[in-house]
Structures are given as structure tokens and as C-alpha cells.
Amino acid sequence: MASLAWPLLIGQLALIANGVIDTAMVSHFSAMDLAALALGVSIYVSVFVGLSGVLQALQPTIGQLYGARQLHAIGNEVKQGLWLALLLSMIGCVVLAFSPLFLTFAHASPELAEKATLYLRIEALALPATLGFRVYASLNTALSRPKMVMAIQVTGLFLKVPLNGLLIFGGLGLPAFGGPGCAIATTVIAWLMLGVAWLLVAKMPLYRELKIFGGGFVRPSWRAQRNLLKLGVPIGLSYFIEVTAFTLMAIFIARLGAIPVAGHQITANVGTVLYMLPLSIASATSTLVAQAIGASEWRNAKKIGYAGIRLSMGLSVLIGIVVWFMREHIIRAYTPDPVIIAAALPLFLFIAFYQLFDSLQVTTAFVLRAYKSAVIPTVIYAVTLWGVGLGGGYLLGFDSFGLTPAWLQGAPGFWMANSASLGLVGAGLMLYLRHVQRRAARRAAADS
Structure with missing residues (x-):
């Protein structure tokens, strides 16, 4: 792997x-x-x-x-x-x-x-x-x-x-x-x-x-194209949902002024770079799971999938700890402005544990794609990232009900909601993965 x-x-x-x-x-x-x-x-x-x-x-x-x-x-x-x-x-x-x-x-x-x-x-x-x-x-x-x-x-x-x-x-x-x-x-x-x-x-x-x-x-070939589109369109939509969730988050935060959006941009950039590690592990895991499925090694496919998820999450925990203790040095590498540094620092609390949820959801999603299952995961992405992430972020960030604590108002509210939405995505995809694996095991037993 x-x-x-x-x-x-x-x-x-x-x-x-x-x-x-x-x-x-x-x-x-x-x-x-x-x-x-x-x-x-x-x-x-x-x-x-x-x-x-x-x-x-x-x-x-x-x-x-x-x-x-x-x-x-x-x-x-x-x-x-x-x-x-x-x-x-x-x-x-x-x-x-x-x-x-x-x-x-x-x-x-x-x-x-x-x-x-x-x-x-x-x-x-x-x-x-x-x-x-x-x-x-x-x-x-x-x-x-x-x-x-x-x-x-x-x-x-x-x-x-x-x-x-x-x-x-x-x-x-x-x-x-x-x-x-x-x-x-x-x-x-x-x-x-x-x-x-x-x-x-x-x-x-x-x-x-x-x-x-x-x-x-x-x-x-219409049949071949249909099969590719049947799997590919939901995958493309899930990518689009992820991208637009982050883009719209930045647009909403921009309403708060230049300083909050500058702090958000630094945090988002660091998050994007860190995301490349679980993304790479997810892709490698998906490849090995797909090869095992093709060879009808269903138990091995299940074992590889969970091994990839554990590896991705384990490394993300270590990275989160490093980022938390190095947060000031990382931010100062982007800007010397003390005002922007002060705006970005609170957001790195979310970066520290956000990676755990992000690694869980992306690796699980890629394992599901190896089983050629992408429609339900896309629905989960849409409901959670747009509904909980953006909707919840708007309510928290702008204190829509007057109940948001001061430390969660503004950009931190959006990051809290986004982190929670990724945690829900990860949990939902894990539950669905177990369902897919049980279904695959029943089909394999019937074929044998």
C-alpha cells in the first residue's frame, strides 16, 4: 500500500x-x-x-x-x-x-x-x-x-x-x-x-x-459508456459537492471582512496540502481492493479496505498533533501580519482533528468505489456537506439564533460545522461499506 x-x-x-x-x-x-x-x-x-x-x-x-x-x-x-x-x-x-x-x-x-x-x-x-x-x-x-x-x-x-x-x-x-x-x-x-x-x-x-x-x-460502445457513466457521474458529483462546499464556505466568510477570510484561506491551504496524504492512501487502497475483488478474493478485499482506513486515520492523527504544536510557525510562514495570525490561530484547532474525519471519509469512499458503489455515498455527501456543513456553518458563523458562543462566531463556526459534517460523512460511509461488504459476501457465497 x-x-x-x-x-x-x-x-x-x-x-x-x-x-x-x-x-x-x-x-x-x-x-x-x-x-x-x-x-x-x-x-x-x-x-x-x-x-x-x-x-x-x-x-x-x-x-x-x-x-x-x-x-x-x-x-x-x-x-x-x-x-x-x-x-x-x-x-x-x-x-x-x-x-x-x-x-x-x-x-x-x-x-x-x-x-x-x-x-x-x-x-x-x-x-x-x-x-x-x-x-x-x-x-x-x-x-x-x-x-x-x-x-x-x-x-x-x-x-x-x-x-x-x-x-x-x-x-x-x-x-x-x-x-x-x-x-x-x-x-x-x-x-x-x-x-x-x-x-x-x-x-x-x-x-x-x-x-x-x-x-x-x-x-x-453505448454499453461500455453507460457502465462508466453509471459509476463515474456520481463520483464526479461527489467531487463537485466537496469543491463547492469549500468554495461557498469561503464566499460566506468573505462577508465577515478581509481579515477573517485571510485567516480562513491560510487554514484551507494547509488543509488542502495535508489532504493529499490520505487521498494518496485512499487511491492505493482502492486499487488493491479492486484487484482483490476482480480475483474473487472477497475476504482479502475486506481486509485490505480496513487496513487502508486504519493506516490513513493513524497517520492523520500524528499529522494533527504535529500541526497543533507547530501551528504558529506554519501560519508565520504564510504571513507576518499579527492580525491575520490571530484570525488563523483558532482555526488550527479544527485542522488538528479535522484530518481524522477527512481521512476516514475519503478512504472509505475510495474503498466503496472499488466495489463500484458511488450513488449512495454521493447522496451522503450532498446531505451532510451542503446541509450540515454549509447550513450549520451559516447558522453558527452568523449567530442566526443568538445562541452561538462568542468563540464559535465567524469563521470558527463554519469550520466547526464543516468538521462535524465530515465526521457524519465518515460514519455514514462506514455503515454503508459494511452493508456493501455483507452483500458482496452473500453474492460470493451464492455463486460458489
């Missing part, structure tokens, strides 16, 4: 680092371009996360086929995944092309809206490549071979700095594009990564038995 998780972790951190590099470099160009970048990224991420979530259906599907040693069927599944990625790209590109419609809700100035629109339309050109690479990543992860994915992602990160510098600030005869220069660099790197990834699949012997290339043209 650890051998699968660490390359996934480094790859995820490389993706986050791309965003950090964009923000840091554009901030040295102009405040207007930085604002356009922030606005554009918030829209693009919502689109990309939802669409790439749909493609997550490939990982358990291929994992089960690999566990069953049905290698001939994997190539066909990958081709159907590429057709699905193409369809999703077309949908995403249409959404990004009509980005001015969404920007009107932000009440952005004409100049800001123009720059954000340009950023999003350039990013639309990168979307087919990023989704095509997601198919490659799902294939490799399902086959327990994530190191090559990590190597390509880290190489792309190294290319990001020089390309950003050239396209943001100008040089070698090119004009200074500012914020949209990030999108151009992202698009170029995305297509390079896609080309390298599928060139490796075409040339490396370890993929040859899958017959992805050389097996002839395969048309889209």
Missing part, C-alpha cells in the same frame, strides 16, 4: 505546486492579473474536478479486470475511457467558452472579466489533454504502476517555471501575456505530458499484452 501511495502523493503535490507557482509569479506582474487568475482558476477547477471525477470510474473498472487477469478486456476499456474523455472535453470546452456568463455573477470589472475570460478560453485548449492524461493515470494506478505518472507530473512541474517566466513577463520575441501566460504554459505542458504518456504506452513492452495499440479501431 505504501509503495503505491508515495508516488501518488508526490504526483498530487506536483499538481498543487503548479498552482502555487502560477500565483507566486503572476503576483509579481500585476494585481489585476492576479485577481483574474484567482477568478479563472476558481471556475476552471470546478469544471475540471467534476469532469475528471467522472473518469475516476476507470480505476476500479480496470483494477477489477487486472485482478481477474482479463488483460484482453483492459485495452478495450481504456479506449472507451478515451472516447469518454473526448466527450467530457467537448462539454467542458463549451462551458469554459461561455465563461463571461459565469463571470457576471462575480460582478467583475470589464478589464478583470476580459482577462479572466481569456485565461479560461486558453485553459479550454488544455482540457482535452488533461483529461486524456487522466485516463493514462487511471490505467497505471489500476495496474499498480504509478511511478511513471509521477515522473511525468514532476517533469511537467520543472518545465512550468521557465515557460511561465517566458510567457508571463515576455522574452525571446514574445510579448508579456501576464496572467493568461500561465494558461498558455499549462496548455503546452499538458499536451507534452499527454504525448509522452501515450508514447510510452505504445512503445513499452509491459503494455503490449493489453492491446491498447495495434488492436484496431474501436468505436464508442
Whole structure:
């Protein structure tokens, strides 16, 4: 599990680092371009996360086929995944092309809206490549071979700095594009990564038995697409629910003023980085569980699932303790402003134990996906994250009933409700996982 998780972790951190590099470099160009970048990224991420979530259906599907040693069927599944990625790209590109419609809700100035629109339309050109690479990543992860994915992602990160510098600030005869220069660099790197990834699949012997290339043209199959969408759409919706819950939380906190939202942003950024560890363990656990299911090793699948959940939660407890004792040093690495530090410090109480709930829910959700179960978990996400998390946060944060203690008013109220909602998600998913495992055991007993 650890051998699968660490390359996934480094790859995820490389993706986050791309965003950090964009923000840091554009901030040295102009405040207007930085604002356009922030606005554009918030829209693009919502689109990309939802669409790439749909493609997550490939990982358990291929994992089960690999566990069953049905290698001939994997190539066909990958081709159907590429057709699905193409369809999703077309949908995403249409959404990004009509980005001015969404920007009107932000009440952005004409100049800001123009720059954000340009950023999003350039990013639309990168979307087919990023989704095509997601198919490659799902294939490799399902086959327990994530190191090559990590190597390509880290190489792309190294290319990001020089390309950003050239396209943001100008040089070698090119004009200074500012914020949209990030999108151009992202698009170029995305297509390079896609080309390298599928060139490796075409040339490396370890993929040859899958017959992805050389097996002839395969048309889209409605049955295969329906099966992928049946699992993928709920997964994409669950990702969308998670992203929007955090986005709307930030919007509500912004009503309290610049200082509370600055403290929230620092806390949320730290939480996002820490989340990469349980996410990587969850993905590795899901792969091994799917392979065991494919091999009809139901007891082993159950054992692996619970081992992954325990590992993820155990590490999260250790990380929470470290974060709590290092909280002042972590916050000071973001800002020297004592007012913002004072706003962020109380929120790190929630970060310390929030990780435990987050690791429980994400690992359990991924184990359920290995069993190809995603509809009920998505309903649980919607009810708890939107209802308890956002609704409860609004009531606590704004003291709607006049009963909220002073220490929970404002941003702490939102974080308390969000933490409670994740705890409920984790508990609900665990109960449902036990139901799914019992059902799988009955089916296996009937088949035998």
C-alpha cells in the first residue's frame, strides 16, 4: 500500500505546486492579473474536478479486470475511457467558452472579466489533454504502476517555471501575456505530458499484452459508456459537492471582512496540502481492493479496505498533533501580519482533528468505489456537506439564533460545522461499506 501511495502523493503535490507557482509569479506582474487568475482558476477547477471525477470510474473498472487477469478486456476499456474523455472535453470546452456568463455573477470589472475570460478560453485548449492524461493515470494506478505518472507530473512541474517566466513577463520575441501566460504554459505542458504518456504506452513492452495499440479501431460502445457513466457521474458529483462546499464556505466568510477570510484561506491551504496524504492512501487502497475483488478474493478485499482506513486515520492523527504544536510557525510562514495570525490561530484547532474525519471519509469512499458503489455515498455527501456543513456553518458563523458562543462566531463556526459534517460523512460511509461488504459476501457465497 505504501509503495503505491508515495508516488501518488508526490504526483498530487506536483499538481498543487503548479498552482502555487502560477500565483507566486503572476503576483509579481500585476494585481489585476492576479485577481483574474484567482477568478479563472476558481471556475476552471470546478469544471475540471467534476469532469475528471467522472473518469475516476476507470480505476476500479480496470483494477477489477487486472485482478481477474482479463488483460484482453483492459485495452478495450481504456479506449472507451478515451472516447469518454473526448466527450467530457467537448462539454467542458463549451462551458469554459461561455465563461463571461459565469463571470457576471462575480460582478467583475470589464478589464478583470476580459482577462479572466481569456485565461479560461486558453485553459479550454488544455482540457482535452488533461483529461486524456487522466485516463493514462487511471490505467497505471489500476495496474499498480504509478511511478511513471509521477515522473511525468514532476517533469511537467520543472518545465512550468521557465515557460511561465517566458510567457508571463515576455522574452525571446514574445510579448508579456501576464496572467493568461500561465494558461498558455499549462496548455503546452499538458499536451507534452499527454504525448509522452501515450508514447510510452505504445512503445513499452509491459503494455503490449493489453492491446491498447495495434488492436484496431474501436468505436464508442453505448454499453461500455453507460457502465462508466453509471459509476463515474456520481463520483464526479461527489467531487463537485466537496469543491463547492469549500468554495461557498469561503464566499460566506468573505462577508465577515478581509481579515477573517485571510485567516480562513491560510487554514484551507494547509488543509488542502495535508489532504493529499490520505487521498494518496485512499487511491492505493482502492486499487488493491479492486484487484482483490476482480480475483474473487472477497475476504482479502475486506481486509485490505480496513487496513487502508486504519493506516490513513493513524497517520492523520500524528499529522494533527504535529500541526497543533507547530501551528504558529506554519501560519508565520504564510504571513507576518499579527492580525491575520490571530484570525488563523483558532482555526488550527479544527485542522488538528479535522484530518481524522477527512481521512476516514475519503478512504472509505475510495474503498466503496472499488466495489463500484458511488450513488449512495454521493447522496451522503450532498446531505451532510451542503446541509450540515454549509447550513450549520451559516447558522453558527452568523449567530442566526443568538445562541452561538462568542468563540464559535465567524469563521470558527463554519469550520466547526464543516468538521462535524465530515465526521457524519465518515460514519455514514462506514455503515454503508459494511452493508456493501455483507452483500458482496452473500453474492460470493451464492455463486460458489
